[in-house]
Amino acid sequence: xxxxxxxxxxxxxxxxxxxxxxxxxxxxxxxxxxxxxxxxxxxxxxxxxxxxxxxxxxxxxxxxxxxxxxxxxxxxxxxxxxxxxxxxxxxxxxxxxxxxxxxxxxxxxxxxxxxxxxxxxxxxxxxxxxxxxxxxxxxxxxxxxxxxxxxxxxxxxxxxxxxxxxxxxxxxxxxxxxxxxxxxxxxxxxxxxxxxxxxxxxxxxxxxxxxxxxxxxxxxxxxxxxxxxxxxxxxxxxxxxxxxxxxxxxxxxxxx
Amino acid sequence: xxxxxxxxxxxxxxxxxxxxxxxxxxxxxxxxxxxxxxxxxxxxxxxxxxxxxxxxxxxxxxxxxxxxxxxxxxxxxxxxxxxxxxxxxxxxxxxxxxxxxxxxxxxxxxxxxxxxxxxxxxxxxxxxxxxxxxxxxxxxxxxxxxxxxxxxxxxxxxxxxxxxxxxxxxxxxxxxxx
Numbered sequence: 001x002x003x004x005x006x007x008x009x010x011x012x013x014x015x016x017x018x019x020x021x022x023x024x025x026x027x028x029x030x031x032x033x034x035x036x037x038x039x040x041x042x043x044x045x046x047x048x049x050x051x052x053x054x055x056x057x058x059x060x061x062x063x064x065x066x067x068x069x070x071x072x073x074x075x076x077x078x079x080x081x082x083x084x085x086x087x088x089x090x091x092x093x094x095x096x097x098x099x100x101x102x103x104x105x106x107x108x109x110x111x112x113x114x115x116x117x118x119x120x121x122x123x124x125x126x127x128x129x130x131x132x133x134x135x136x137x138x139x140x141x142x143x144x145x146x147x148x149x150x151x152x153x154x155x156x157x158x159x160x161x162x163x164x165x166x167x168x169x170x171x172x173x174x175x176x177x178x179x180x181x182x183x184x185x186x187x188x189x190x191x192x193x194x195x196x197x198x199x200x201x202x203x204x205x206x207x208x209x210x211x212x213x214x215x216x217x218x219x220x221x222x223x224x225x226x227x228x229x230x231x232x233x234x235x236x237x238x239x240x241x242x243x244x245x246x247x248x249x250x251x252x253x254x255x256x
Numbered sequence: 257x258x259x260x261x262x263x264x265x266x267x268x269x270x271x272x273x274x275x276x277x278x279x280x281x282x283x284x285x286x287x288x289x290x291x292x293x294x295x296x297x298x299x300x301x302x303x304x305x306x307x308x309x310x311x312x313x314x315x316x317x318x319x320x321x322x323x324x325x326x327x328x329x330x331x332x333x334x335x336x337x338x339x340x341x342x343x344x345x346x347x348x349x350x351x352x353x354x355x356x357x358x359x360x361x362x363x364x365x366x367x368x369x370x371x372x373x374x375x376x377x378x379x380x381x382x383x384x385x386x387x388x389x390x391x392x393x394x395x396x397x398x399x400x401x402x403x404x405x406x407x408x409x410x411x412x413x414x415x416x417x418x419x420x421x422x423x424x425x426x427x428x429x430x431x432x433x434x
Contacts, residue, residue, distance in 0.1 A: 031412035
């Protein structure tokens with residue numbers, strides 16, 4: 001039954017020019033970045049692998065931002081437009097609703113990944129890293145997006161408000177992203193090192209660095225970064241599970 | 257009775273012997289570091305080279321807590337270089353080297369930035385204040401220019417154009433359906 005929700009969402013999200021414009025802007029951003037990196041006199045002196053690393057971070061960063069915004073409103077819109085009641089009167093369970101919306105958010109990530117493939121191919125030409133780059137962007141991006149969507153859906157079921165969910169979700173994304181951009185000098189103390197080890201965005205960027213700059217392309221070499229990402233997904237799923245339980249207990253009409 | 261001249265002589269001997277002891281403690285460990293790879297390595301930024309060498313305990317006793325590490329200097333800027341990205345293994349803890357024992361040392365170096373650099377291997381051992389250093393290996397790294405507008409331009413322009421075409425196609429189809 002969730003496929004019905006999924007198709008409905010996709011139709012709404014990718015079937016109008018307004019809802020597709022962000023994808024065109026994302027591709028313009030990738031075009032601008034890759035053109036600048038490959039043609040600018042100063043930037044072109046960068047080692048190609050560093051260039052790929054930078055581009056990979058931009059691709060996953062854009063995907064996380066777009067999916068965060070989308071996931072923050074995709075569930076809440078049913079509560080705000082008061083369509084949730086009629087939805088649950090039909091043979092659609094909360095599980096179907098969440099699964100349908102999850103797949104819709106993942107479809108946005110898939111769309112970003114598909115448009116990033118030509119850029120990955122052209123920037124990694126001659127480096128023998130095209131497949132590894134593509135594979136790791138797909139794997140790390142999917143793990144990051146799934147965990148983040150679970151977390152945001154959990155918040156959505158608690159808040160039932162797009163405005164509050166989007167504010168909280170963007171602050172969480174910023175809290176994850178800002179330390180990941182710190183230089184290694186700022187990560188010398190135990191607190192920042194511990195946070196870096198559990199921060200999903202740090203792990204995504206470090207794994208890309210491991211693959212593209214240090215040429216450690218096997219899954220075994222990246223296990224130290226993949227494991228925290230999997231743990232993040234599991235913890236976010238548990239949070240969503242508990243939020244869904246609370247939501248079921250409270251009912252659709254919440255008495256504040 | 258000891259005469260004052262004898263006293264002065266004894267004091268002089270004492271000072272010399274103290275100096276010898278102090279000097280022996282401050283000396284570098286009896287290690288020899290030889291480099292077999294060329295003393296001058298050239299390449300383009302992004303290339304990998306291997307600096308091959310060996311470390312040998314030339315003393316008569318085993319040496320404990322032996323650690324080797326690299327030091328890289330930018331000759332143009334006259335500054336040491338952070339080895340981040342240049343070498344995955346910045347230091348190597350060897351532990352104990354028996355008397356007369358020889359161990360190979362291979363360092364894979366990634367040329368990150370164009371310029372001329374000087375690399376030395378350094379070895380330290382427990383109980384010695386001074387390190388032992390190898391001879392200098394010169395790196396001549398030429399810049400890598402990734403200028404390929406012919407490859408990137410069709411993709412940079414083509415992808416957004418294809419997407420804009422898809423957007424208009426969807427809008428047209430939707431209008432027809434309505």
